[in-house]
Amino acid sequence: MSDELVRSLGARVRALRRARGLTLTTLAAEAGLSHPFLSKLERGLAAPSMASLGQIAQALGTSQVELLAGTEGEREHPATELVRADEGPRGPYGFGEARLLAGRGRRFQPMEYRGANRDPGDFYTHAEDEFLLCTAGSALVDLGDHGRHRLGPGDSLYLSGGVPHRWCTARPDRPYRLMIVKEQRTP
Structure with missing residues (x-):
C-alpha cells in the first residue's frame, strides 16, 4: 500500500x-x-x-472494498457517472466479492455482489438502509428476529437500518448474485 x-x-x-x-x-x-x-x-x-x-x-458495519474505495479522495461529482461492466473497484465483501458501481460521495452506494457461500457467517448490523435485488441464482437471507427469506432472480428485499442480516446460497451447487444498494452516511 x-x-x-x-x-x-x-x-x-x-x-x-x-x-x-x-x-x-x-x-x-x-x-x-x-x-x-x-x-x-x-x-x-x-x-x-x-x-x-x-x-x-x-x-x-461496512466492508473492506467500501473502506478501500473510500480512499480515492474527495472530488466534485458530475451529474452522471457511467461504470462499464469491467470497471469499478472490486474486493472482498463478506464471503464473496463486490464491485462498487458508483464513486465515493454519492447518496447511495450500489454494488454487485457475487457469492457461493454455504455458511451465512455472522450477522451484520449498520445504521444505513439497504436494498437487495437477486439477479442470478438463489440466496437465503437471514434477518434474525425479522425472519428468513429465499430470494430468486427478480426478488428484492428492503432493510431498514439496524436490521441484522446475513446471507448464503440457497442451492449449495450454485452461486448467486445480488445487486445491493446501501444508503451512504457521509462521515
Missing part, C-alpha cells in the same frame, strides 16, 4: 468511527485489534492486513 493510500485509509476509518459514535478503544475491542495499532492506522502510520481490514470493516 502506498503512503498516500495508508493515510487516506486511516482518515476514512477515523471518520467512520466518529460518525458511528465509537471511541478508538471501543472500535479496537469490537474489531479484536489493539488500541495502539488502530491509533497508528488512523494516523496513517500503519497499514492493515486484509484480515485486520475485514475485522475493522465488520466492526464499522
